[in-house]
Amino acid sequence: MFFSKSRYTRGAQCAKSLWLNTYNKDVLNSSNKSTKTDIGNKVGELACNLFPNGVKMEFEGSSFDEKCEQTRKLLENNQEVIYEATFCYDGILIMIDILQNTKDGLIINEVKSSTSLKDVYIDDCALQYYVLSNLNYKIKQVNLIHLNNEYYRSDFLDINQLFKINDITKEVLLNQNQVKENLKYFEEILSKKEEPDIDIGTHCFDPYECDGYEYCWIKQRNLCEKENVFNIPKFKKSFEFYYQNTYNFEDLDDLSIFTKNQQIQIKASLNKEIYINKENIKKFLDTLTYPIYHLDFETFMQAIPEYKGIRPYMQIPFQYSLHIDHKDKLEHKEFLSECGIDPRYEFAKNLINDIPKDVCVLSYNASFEKGVIRNLALAFPEFSEHLLNIEKNIKDLMIPFQNKDYYHYKMQGSYSIKKVLPALIPDMEQAYNDLDLIHNGSEAMQSFEAMQNMDENERKAYRQALLEYCKLDTLAMVKILKHLEELVK
Template sequence: MSHFSRLCKSNHVTDEVDQLQEQIPQRLSEWEAYLLDTQNEPDIDIGSHCKKPYECDAKAYCWKVQRNIPDYSIFNIFNLGSKKQVALYEQGIVNINDIPEDFEMTDKQSQAVVNHKAQTIHIDKEAIASFVNTLTYPIYHLDFETFQQAIPEWKGISPFQQIPFQYSLHIEHEDGRLEHCEFLAVDGADPRELLAQKLCEDIPRDVTVLAYNMSFEKGVIKKLALEYEALSSHLLDIHDNIKDLMTPFQQKHYVTPSMNGSYSIKYVLPALVPEMAEAYQELDGVQNGSEAMSAFAHMSKLANVEKEKMRKALLAYCKLDTLAMVRVLEKLRRV
């Protein structure tokens, strides 16, 4: 008996579905008319309720179309806090250029505003050097790909848990030499134990491991450590040795106008290493994390030739992620 039939009861609802289907064209045209009626649309003001407890699906419309909020606005100033954002917004200020000189902010926030107004690049060389000096060679640049299942197929996984199925690892030596290791699970089986074993083979204890936005990698490794007792101590050692390449950007030690106040790798990479950002556009099949997630989740349905092609695409994508980290760090060393 499959786990689906143990969890779910089946009922024939074909007749009801047929009836509902007949009504769909009529309902769609009613809804379309409703959506096109901009005269009578709701006019609830934007605020923190648009992002919490999760981002509202209508945000692009309410913020950009209804209210013309620019891509980089007072709402993107790092840690400004909703009270101050609302205070500015209530004065009709959304553009960073319009923030009054005497508006109270932290030093970092004020610096970000000054940089934006002047459209200048801000680089705190000393702070960046102290971050870079914490990294000892060889440096293990690590990136995971994960997918999720609403009803997990394997024991010990909760609904929508991040299940790691792939990683890429660039090992950077002091003389600039790069080695590359990778793991990509076979589809249709629980990938976690093999991945954890290979990770422990590839990353020794007591070395610097680097991730971009390390909370994700740390979370994945911690769950693996809880699941596989024999590997737990080694995995926790890797976990404890992870440092975050995002730190200099999150701390605003390197800010360019094109980053739009963000420290996400999506903004940081094109600002620092544009040629690497372009390399993603040239990838065939998988160009971002969501596509990787979806590719692996659906891989079992593919014929062998297509599957092989998709595996190559996944390997190429993940490899580029860690190579991008190597290049970003290289850039930081040279500031």
């Protein structure tokens, strides 16, 4: 079995993850992996246009050994650019996204779909350098190419502005001894049939959340059975407590090191209590005026911007739900774009038609909606005054829960609406479970992007599912607000 770049970077993050990937792959969670791979492939293919007239290695119907031989012959024949150039040394297989063959040596170009240069990419490129140098190739330079998140597309896509090219040759050279040490360590780990006893730690999330998280944290360490310090938001000493074996709330004997809000969470959990600060909740409610416009957006992102005024991974709104509470009656309005087009203009136009100026707008985690509206105002100056008026008047329903003015022990430290809602209004959780096709924002985003490839009947079904899901989100906000109002009466 070949040892690949992805297995090397996996091992660099955690050798136990590498062992599981080799001998017990079934315990790893591979969800969303195909989506990320598809995005990476699209970005990689587009980046090839930065270096035109290359030859691409085609892998269907050929073995890796044949591709290595084909690459070698192309270099001997002075082919200047090769895409997916393939090399193997000592069982290590690498495929270089874009290889330049110059008279002064080879230039390695690794392409990533992220918008920044990360240390893990240097590990990746260092392995490529290690293989080529041991095959006695002269290497002139190593480049890391990634997306430029400051680039806004105009009428046409400018790939020279879309991508940033970073020379990381020095960093890669400094990493060569580490590559040797890592490979030796990985060989030792993989030579054993017993699973390595490597404890959980910050490496579980750095640089990526490990796909063995559930296996190591839940099945092996039982960290879901009782609420513990890992459930405390922004608590930086979680592992310090864990390594001292005092991480469950019931094991804590001194709460003075915790903030007031953290103590509220711990005490509520231990005593199965609900903490309510009616005075602060009332102060929040006094900032609201009826009618209240409960607003929720659904968005998607594009790594490669297809529309004018879009930058990589910018939130593109395609749907909103609006429940208007007049106190004596409830009204609902909504918008859902057609798929396969830029939805922003129609979205913005409908939004300002449905929300008048100077009314009270309520969102949950309002910074998201505010950011989307500000981007719309920049894109469409004719709507900007009205849009910015809406943005200015948005209040955040999350505040009482974020500030622990209302805290239910079932929230387990979270103030996301998906935790708050079942704690306050259990019946609403069942309403989400009863939905057929779409149950959360991630599914909504993925479904909207996939709809353009569906047949008419399937597309209609998903449109209806999107409308039902988003409508339920704003109805949930209405019910949460009513619950808070009842508390302070």
